[in-house]
Amino acid sequence: MRKELHFEKGEFQARLSAVKTAMEKRGIDVLMISEPPNMNYLTGYDAYSYYVPQFVIVSLKHEQPVWIGRFMDRVSAVMTTYLDDQNVHAYEDKYVHSATLSAFDVIAQTVRDLGGEKACIGVELGGYYYSAKAHADLIRALPEARFVDADLLVNWIRVVKSPAELALMRQAGAIADAMMQRAIDVAAPGVRECDIAAAVYYQMAAGTAEFGGSYGCAPPFLCVAERAVAPHAAWTDKPLPKSTTLNLELFGNRLRYQVNLSRSIAVGPPSPAFQNLADVAVEAMNAALDHVRPGLTCSEVESVFRRSLARHGLEKEARLGYSIGLGYPPGAVERTASLRKGDETVLQPGMCFHMMPGLWLDDVGIAITQSFAVTETGHEPLSSTPRKLFVK
Amino acid sequence: MRKELHFEKGEFQARLSAVKTAMEKRGIDVLMISEPPNMNYLTGYDAYSYYVPQFVIVSLKHEQPVWIGRFMDRVSAVMTTYLDDQNVHAYEDKYVHSATLSAFDVIAQTVRDLGGEKACIGVELGGYYYSAKAHADLIRALPEARFVDADLLVNWIRVVKSPAELALMRQAGAIADAMMQRAIDVAAPGVRECDIAAAVYYQMAAGTAEFGGSYGCAPPFLCVAERAVAPHAAWTDKPLPKSTTLNLELFGNRLRYQVNLSRSIAVGPPSPAFQNLADVAVEAMNAALDHVRPGLTCSEVESVFRRSLARHGLEKEARLGYSIGLGYPPGAVERTASLRKGDETVLQPGMCFHMMPGLWLDDVGIAITQSFAVTETGHEPLSSTPRKLFVK
Known part of the structure; x- marks a missing residue:
């Protein structure tokens, strides 16, 4: 053999x-x-x-x-x-x-x-x-x-990735981008939730023209409308209504190296409250990302996000993110460092995280996230899907 | 909610x-x-x-x-x-x-x-x-x-399924059939393995026009040529050669009820030895299936298969099958009754099994399987893909 x-x-x-x-x-x-x-x-x-x-x-x-x-x-x-x-x-x-x-x-x-x-x-x-x-x-x-x-x-x-591992993480990120693009292309009124999941799965395995994808550590999480508050629920086979919101978390995987990516998609014009929540989440995430550099702790990065949210009178109970890398089901996480209060892990070049400022407010939820690697001077995004609320 | x-x-x-x-x-x-x-x-x-x-x-x-x-x-x-x-x-x-x-x-x-x-x-x-x-x-x-x-x-x-559960098992079987049909349609020289996996995954979630599918308990197992002897290996992104064999095990899942299905596909004319192995496997499986009825033990059903194989000088080390039903990763099996020597579980109407007479001989392998429910008088197949070696 x-x-x-x-x-x-x-x-x-x-x-x-x-x-x-x-x-x-x-x-x-x-x-x-x-x-x-x-x-x-x-x-x-x-x-x-x-x-x-x-x-x-x-x-x-x-x-x-x-x-x-x-x-x-x-x-x-x-x-x-x-x-x-x-x-x-x-x-x-x-x-x-x-x-x-x-x-x-x-x-x-x-x-x-x-x-x-x-x-x-x-x-x-x-x-x-x-x-x-x-x-x-x-x-x-x-x-x-x-x-x-x-x-x-x-x-x-394995929390610090080698150059060869980072190369696979970048490929996983490219697959995650392709998966998200496909979902955004497909999502429309009348399309069944399961058919959007199907498109995402297709791209997960097909990967890109240069390299194929592997199975993710979890199914895509596709939460429509009020089901946004049930972030790990299964998709259904109901068609999308004329106007709704859709939160999608997906996992690009290349030879078991995995990059996580979430986006919120508005089908039909979003409500001002929903658009505002998206803007607040992206602003706070960008602030935290800009702050990332070796020598800081996970807790310090999280505090930047927390302070940015607080300016809008908001807070997030769940952790802001977690270390990613090699993965197998059921874990889309590495079970090591978390971007949260009290986690004193010191950032080093080669560490990779999924930053996920998911904000849930009563019956609306925003999930716009960014996976990144810590570099010598700051961070490198591992996926390139724009950080914004997509509107279809 | x-x-x-x-x-x-x-x-x-x-x-x-x-x-x-x-x-x-x-x-x-x-x-x-x-x-x-x-x-x-x-x-x-x-x-x-x-x-x-x-x-x-x-x-x-x-x-x-x-x-x-x-x-x-x-x-x-x-x-x-x-x-x-x-x-x-x-x-x-x-x-x-x-x-x-x-x-x-x-x-x-x-x-x-x-x-x-x-x-x-x-x-x-x-x-x-x-x-x-x-x-x-x-x-x-x-x-x-x-x-x-x-x-x-x-x-x-839960080893004995209720009528409502059996209805979901039949739907899962219909999804498994649709997944296999899509793989057979797509498989051709030059197509990358990952693109066949993509087609299978697409159908897994899309299900049928009447009902959507859920995620399987395992990825599809897609083993090309000599990789047939590594039944749980990951697919690759290599294109299929002009002439090869492909073993595919997949999982149709409806609201977590799962039906397993494997087929061997020959791309290009199969060798006589490969075709013969397929014929022997199907003959032995059919003999065992025809024997299924309430009151018999799992071991007795397996012995019919074993005797049929022995007539061709063959034997199978792994068990012939296992109970299926509700499933979550990583288990495509129920961990209860197995169709194997020594398993004295008595068959009852409503039990469901995946019978899998996979035969591996040096560098060729055949996987043609059948999931079924035990009925009052015999068995009911849970999928309807023909039991044969498919040739593309």
């Missing part, structure tokens, strides 16, 4: 080296990574197989990580990772969704082979793909090991 | 009653449901919000379940569930992805309000959205409660 790698081997080795340094600092001998973006980050592994137990196991005693998962996904691991074949392990299909067998018995054997029987083992306790049952099974199978929480250890290393 | 319910209130009450009976039998006072399909099944709740902690809590002492989740998803809960407003609780945004605060402190207060402080609490230990950290936090917040594993308790109740 031919290797399909999207980064130089040296980049994977640098990532691994940073992870091993963090492990040493925390006294972790063996790190069991179950979060799909972290598995991808360290090895390149990419397949939609995270609904069964699988790990990338990093041992300080072993040069390369070991991938272990379901037998039928072994080929995906050989194909998408830089790992040597002997570092790709698998368990048989009889362990999948079985009431009597646990794949963790096989996985534990690999941990023992890596010298982890009595080790300090780091696991991602707060991850999406490491259930309470998985943890109990692993503890049972490795009774002499000591387990510690290594949740977010890798996430905090 | 107007209620958007897709079932009669009486149907929700019957489901709740069955769950309460199962709780009593197992000595569970309070059941904390975190699996999105189970939350939907019991209350109607549907929003893409499961990347943060949220529960439907059933207490034997309380008539209605209580929904608790993030404040911004509260409106979705009011809108999509039959619950009275006072049974919809929420925690503030400051608890989301916070390093210092835990939403489980708020959630525990709701459990205490429901009389669960010293109760026997059932949790879904093996679910996708109940992490090892979530379990530890909940135990810490409710130190006097006793926790037991109630994983799959609700899944096994």
Whole structure:
């Protein structure tokens, strides 16, 4: 099977080296990574197989990580990772969704082979793909090991993106722009909500003429009229009325690197209140964006936005944004830095955020957002859709 | 906010009653449901919000379940569930992805309000959205409660679908058919893989002229040529060569009810070996389908398939199929009954399965599958795409 790698081997080795340094600092001998973006980050592994137990196991005693998962996904691991074949392990299909067998018995054997029987083992306790049952099974199978929480250890290393990663983020942003443009083109009275979602999905996969897109970490969120106050609700198959508002949040994804983008669209002339809310949101967002530079904290950036809003007598309860990058469902977020009060993370060049000054006021809501990378001197927008209320 | 319910209130009450009976039998006072399909099944709740902690809590002492989740998803809960407003609780945004605060402190207060402080609490230990950290936090917040594993308790109740649910499964099947037809129409030499994925996604959301589609529980799996042996790999943006094979697995979804469908497509004349493998797979699948009837076990149905394959000197390692129904990412499966050796689940009318005799032989693979419902006398196919190798 031919290797399909999207980064130089040296980049994977640098990532691994940073992870091993963090492990040493925390006294972790063996790190069991179950979060799909972290598995991808360290090895390149990419397949939609995270609904069964699988790990990338990093041992300080072993040069390369070991991938272990379901037998039928072994080929995906050989194909998408830089790992040597002997570092790709698998368990048989009889362990999948079985009431009597646990794949963790096989996985534990690999941990023992890596010298982890009595080790300090780091696991991602707060991850999406490491259930309470998985943890109990692993503890049972490795009774002499000591387990510690290594949740977010890798996430905090990947918070700063390399030049090669930033190149993919820019491509993801171009896909997000194309998706939004298609939605704006299609939205019109009489068009069913599901047909707008269809157009957005089409462009998500088709990407651009130069490069294709990947599946997003979440479906597009398409909220019409009063459903704006239910930001994560599913679209319906009702046709758009003659005059309405539509909030659309979508996710451009290139080889799992993701850029988030929201816009509000008015079908028919917007009410003055709605237009005003849009103007206020964009003004506050632009103020915060202009303020971004290395050395400031997330909290400081948020405070600029907060003060700008306050001048209009408004406030936003939800955080202003969050770190983005590699992503898998269900998370369109990295679970690290947030642009919010109290988050003292210091901005560094290469960090990427989705700034989302969503404002909901009773029955109207505005969602005009901007993803950006922190640069040496300020910020670089990762998408180029104009920051405004679109009117159809 | 107007209620958007897709079932009669009486149907929700019957489901709740069955769950309460199962709780009593197992000595569970309070059941904390975190699996999105189970939350939907019991209350109607549907929003893409499961990347943060949220529960439907059933207490034997309380008539209605209580929904608790993030404040911004509260409106979705009011809108999509039959619950009275006072049974919809929420925690503030400051608890989301916070390093210092835990939403489980708020959630525990709701459990205490429901009389669960010293109760026997059932949790879904093996679910996708109940992490090892979530379990530890909940135990810490409710130190006097006793926790037991109630994983799959609700899944096994929803394994038999009601007439109203079967109606949605048929609609999901019609969407799956439309998606497959579009892929077959589009597939041709020179077309990029991502553009075929785009066409499939378009139809997933657009559905049919009568009803729209919802997002699937997984992306379409589109595996060209030798990548057939990597069944869960991502599509690429390479153009199809003049002559190749393509395996496509896709998911038609109607209001979260999902029907799975796979077909192999030959671009250019198929090799005799590939055509023969397709014929063998279809013959064995048809034999197994013809055998389906209430009272038989899953294992018995699988054995018919296994014997048919064996006549051609073939065998399949992976299971032959699995129960389907309500679904959310990442699971295109219900995690209950499997069509495989040793699964002694007895078929009942209303059960639905995806039968998938995928056959992989070195570098060729065939995936021609059929989703079906068990009826009083046999089976009802849930999709109508012909069971054959398509040739373009």
